[in-house]
Amino acid sequence: MVAAAPFSDDPNPPDISDILPAAIHHRTRVLHPSIRKGWLDGRGDRARKRRGQDPFVELPWDEALDIAAAELERVRREHGNGAIFGGSYGWASAGRFHHALGQVHRFLNSIGGYVASVASYSTAAAQAIIPHVFGMPFLRLLWGHQNSWPMIEAHTETLVMFGGISPKNSQVSMGGVTEHQALGWLERYQAKGMHLINIGPQRTDTIASSKWLPTIPGTDTALMLGLAHVLETEGLVDRAFLERCTTGYDRFRRYLFGETDGESKSPEWATGICGIEAGEIRALAHRMAGTRTLITVAWALQRGQNGEQPYWMAAVLAAMLGQIGLPGGGIGYGYGAIGGVGVPLKRLGGLRLPQGDNPVADAIPVARIADMLLNPGDQYEFNGQRRVYPDIRLVYWCGGNPFHHHQDLGRLSRAWEKPDTIIVHEPWWTATAKRADIVFPATTPFEREDIGRSPNDAYLFHMGRLVEPVGEARDDYEIFTDLARRLGTGEVFSEGRTAADWQRHLYDRFRQEAARLGVETPGLDELRRRNWVKLPIEGAEYAPVPFAAFREDPLAHPLNTPSGRLEIYSETIAGFGYDECPGHPVWRAPDEWLGGPSAAAYPLHLVSPQPGDKLHSQMESALADIEDARPMPVIMNPEDAKARAIRDGDPVVVFNGRGRCRARARVSDHIREHVVAISTGAWFDPDDHDTDRQGNPNVLTRDIGTSRIGQGCSAHTTLVDVARQERGHPPEPST
Numbered sequence: 001m002v003a004a005a006p007f008s009d010d011p012n013p014p015d016i017s018d019i020l021p022a023a024i025h026h027r028t029r030v031l032h033p034s035i036r037k038g039w040l041d042g043r044g045d046r047a048r049k050r051r052g053q054d055p056f057v058e059l060p061w062d063e064a065l066d067i068a069a070a071e072l073e074r075v076r077r078e079h080g081n082g083a084i085f086g087g088s089y090g091w092a093s094a095g096r097f098h099h100a101l102g103q104v105h106r107f108l109n110s111i112g113g114y115v116a117s118v119a120s121y122s123t124a125a126a127q128a129i130i131p132h133v134f135g136m137p138f139l140r141l142l143w144g145h146q147n148s149w150p151m152i153e154a155h156t157e158t159l160v161m162f163g164g165i166s167p168k169n170s171q172v173s174m175g176g177v178t179e180h181q182a183l184g185w186l187e188r189y190q191a192k193g194m195h196l197i198n199i200g201p202q203r204t205d206t207i208a209s210s211k212w213l214p215t216i217p218g219t220d221t222a223l224m225l226g227l228a229h230v231l232e233t234e235g236l237v238d239r240a241f242l243e244r245c246t247t248g249y250d251r252f253r254r255y256l257f258g259e260t261d262g263e264s265k266s267p268e269w270a271t272g273i274c275g276i277e278a279g280e281i282r283a284l285a286h287r288m289a290g291t292r293t294l295i296t297v298a299w300a301l302q303r304g305q306n307g308e309q310p311y312w313m314a315a316v317l318a319a320m321l322g323q324i325g326l327p328g329g330g331i332g333y334g335y336g337a338i339g340g341v342g343v344p345l346k347r348l349g350g351l352r353l354p355q356g357d358n359p360v361a362d363a364i365p366v367a368r369i370a371d372m373l374l375n376p377g378d379q380y381e382f383n384g385q386r387r388v389y390p391d392i393r394l395v396y397w398c399g400g401n402p403f404h405h406h407q408d409l410g411r412l413s414r415a416w417e418k419p420d421t422i423i424v425h426e427p428w429w430t431a432t433a434k435r436a437d438i439v440f441p442a443t444t445p446f447e448r449e450d451i452g453r454s455p456n457d458a459y460l461f462h463m464g465r466l467v468e469p470v471g472e473a474r475d476d477y478e479i480f481t482d483l484a485r486r487l488g489t490g491e492v493f494s495e496g497r498t499a500a501d502w503q504r505h506l507y508d509r510f511r512q513e514a515a516r517l518g519v520e521t522p523g524l525d526e527l528r529r530r531n532w533v534k535l536p537i538e539g540a541e542y543a544p545v546p547f548a549a550f551r552e553d554p555l556a557h558p559l560n561t562p563s564g565r566l567e568i569y570s571e572t573i574a575g576f577g578y579d580e581c582p583g584h585p586v587w588r589a590p591d592e593w594l595g596g597p598s599a600a601a602y603p604l605h606l607v608s609p610q611p612g613d614k615l616h617s618q619m620e621s622a623l624a625d626i627e628d629a630r631p632m633p634v635i636m637n638p639e640d641a642k643a644r645a646i647r648d649g650d651p652v653v654v655f656n657g658r659g660r661c662r663a664r665a666r667v668s669d670h671i672r673e674h675v676v677a678i679s680t681g682a683w684f685d686p687d688d689h690d691t692d693r694q695g696n697p698n699v700l701t702r703d704i705g706t707s708r709i710g711q712g713c714s715a716h717t718t719l720v721d722v723a724r725q726e727r728g729h730p731p732e733p734s735t
């Protein structure tokens with residue numbers, strides 16, 4: 001591979017793919033099956049503490065597979081399948097059959113099951129709270145009950161974007177996105193004269209011409225309460241809508257006016273928390289009440305402590321405005337978070353490898369992995385349930401990079417010493433692969449044939465094999481087939497099919513399903529010849545006005561909530577007895593934020609958004625080679641830089657009580673004062689002083705659940721400080 005070119009029909013092609021050829025042939029590829037020496041020697045506790053430091057021994061495939069199969073067998077026999085953790089979170093790569101997570105889960109099911117993980121780092125808090133409020137899964141709301149881009153263009157007058165709508169983030173999508181539309185729509189909204197309001201710490205979170213309200217991170221719920229207060233005191237609330245379509249408003253209203261906690265949520269109160277002037281809050285409330293307004297909320301807002309609250313409160317605010325069910329009005333979550341949100345599509349069934357059944361019932365909230373490894377047998381709460389962490393002996397990862405994605409990597413390193421064995425399939429020597437015991441080299445999509453298809457995109461692709469497998473890399477499917485055979489479940493796993501057989505089988509099923517829905521698709525051989533086809537499934541007619549029937553007649557078209565209405569007060573949640581999330585949305589100060597006591601020690605709030613130049617940590621190997629690319633930039637406000645005698649481009653150390661990393665200062669007034677931003681994506685690479693050399697923000701982030709409701713990741717609830725690197729290392733972490 002020498003170059004990657006954009007797709008001809010893409011209106012706004014990203015340049016992420018430029019780096020692919022360099023990454024595919026990079027020196028950091030895993031070339032041979034590799035087993036950590038200390039583990040192989042097999043003495044004592046197999047030197048678990050030396051994970052990440054020991055050298056690896058390269059072995060022939062057959063020998064390495066025998067060893068892995070024997071270890072899986074031992075753990076199964078001695079501890080049962082409930083001691084195998086196979087959550088294996090991550091995005092892996094596009095391609096339907098070779099999707100790594102589908103492969104590992106099918107394999108582990110075939111050998112008797114595994115402890116799974118539920119929800120995602122992306123939207124765990126949303127997935128927990130939204131069903132209580134709207135009576136449907138979050139992902140169904142997202143893909144089926146939101147205003148489409150064209151509907152917004154036609155009807156919305158004011159677009160209030162909490163956390164922005166980022167064209168950068170909509171460059172990618174699960175399974176692939178072909179036409180990158182988000183920027184084009186935002187430009188059309190702007191040309192039309194729509195009021196675009198970006199609420200959040202960074203101006204760059206959406207199109208530059210938007211009005212920017214630079215808020216303090218983690219305080220959106222307070223600002224929304226301030227807006228609600230204005231609506232209520234100035235008679236701008238749609239009472240008729242609230243009475244017909246919602247339940248519990250009066251109880252929420254008592255909280256709004258401080259009858260239950262002694263604090264009225266006035267705009268002045270909100271100002272003291274979120275940093276936006278009361279006059280500005282009033283003016284925004286007036287505009288929202290006086291125009292067709294769509295409130296949008298980025299996923300990032302729920303990736304913080306009590307991230308459930310802004311999601312719930314935004315729905316309450318939209319209900320108070322009474323525009324839910326009107327075209328271009330109401331509420332929407334995650335426009336721009338990934339490509340495909342807002343695109344009006346006829347939904348076709350997926351093209352997915354069947355997973356089989358998992359006989360192990362146990363599953364953890366995805367971001368609680370370190371808690372689980374550190375505290376086997378401990379109880380925890382999850383969305384009204386009391387659960388117990390299992391005792392994990394073997395961790396299997398295929399298609400994810402926890403030493404990139406998890407919070408507080410120092411803590412994860414300690415948790416990682418607990419299991420007997422860690423098996424990883426990876427194309428590259430990532431931080432996670434380096435910390436495994438058994439590493440199998442996996443192919444990338446360019447080294448195998450597959451079918452490309454996303455349910456959130458109108459295209460269908462044949463993905464040809466472009467290059468021979470690098471080194472001794474094998475497809476995950478082949479590796480699992482060989483392991484399953486050794487464990488006596490070869491037939492259950494493969495059903496006697498080759499990869500090509502499976503692809504034809506899955507594709508034929510997809511084709512039949514599409515035909516049933518009236519969509520013609522080419523046969524597989526024709527698709528292979530044509531490379532790609534655009535299916536006739538995109539059009540405004542496929543996205544009707546969300547909640548229109550419910551709004552019209554909520555008795556005939558109730559929501560699937562206990563009350564049949566939108567729940568401003570939820571008896572179910574109140575029944576859980578969680579103070580952080582009583583029966584209605586509330587503002588609760590996070591443990592770390594700029595208004596709290598910990599800001600005295602670490603006075604800057606760190607946000608860690610997704611990287612614009614890649615997908616998570618993928619292709620990092622080749623990107624890190626680019627001159628001056630690492631360590632990662634830390635974006636900081638000129639005032640904060642000046643106070644620390646830091647100039648643009650200076651090498652700095654970002655630190656707090658949990659850890660520290662190197663970074664390069666990028667001084668910009670597009671970020672709010674006292675907020676700094678480091679994108680995720682760098683490979684964790686600590687030096688002898690435990691300072692990460694590359695700039696991975698997760699050495700700094702806090703590893704707590706969003707709340708007992710969602711137990712999601714709280715990456716955005718993090719305070720830090722920054723110092724110029726010449727001054728030597730900052731003090732040792734205190735915790």
Ligand SMILES: Nc1nc2c(c(=O)[nH]1)N[C@H]1C(S)=C(S)[C@@H](COP(=O)(O)OP(=O)(O)OC[C@H]3O[C@@H](n4cnc5c(=O)[nH]c(N)nc54)[C@H](O)[C@@H]3O)O[C@H]1N2
Nearest residue numbers: 122163169200202217218298299300337609610614615616
């Ligand atoms: N190019 C690229 N695109 C991606 C990805 C990628 O790796 N690369 N990853 C994809 C994935 S997996 C996901 S889940 C989505 C995530 O999509 P999002 O969650 O929407 O995006 P983020 O980039 O994490 O954050 C967006 C912005 O939220 C702001 N923010 C942070 N905290 C707060 C807060 O408390 N309040 C407010 N108002 N704003 C806040 C930050 O300024 C940040 O820049 O992105 C997807 N898109």
Ligand SMILES: Nc1nc2c(c(=O)[nH]1)N[C@H]1C(S)=C(S)[C@@H](COP(=O)(O)OP(=O)(O)OC[C@H]3O[C@@H](n4cnc5c(=O)[nH]c(N)nc54)[C@H](O)[C@@H]3O)O[C@H]1N2
Nearest residue numbers: 090091092093121122399400401405425442608616617715
């Ligand atoms: N601080 C902070 N942390 C975050 C976030 C944040 O906003 N802030 N966001 C979180 C979110 S939303 C997400 S989604 C996660 C991202 O989670 P990550 O797990 O970091 O995601 P990826 O980097 O996509 O991981 C995929 C891995 O699979 C490998 N891979 C690719 N193709 C194949 C294949 O075919 N076979 C095999 N075996 N392996 C393959 C890739 O090389 C890569 O190492 O990060 C989370 N972490």
Ligand SMILES: [Mo]
Nearest residue numbers: 120121122123
């Ligand atoms: Mo994500």
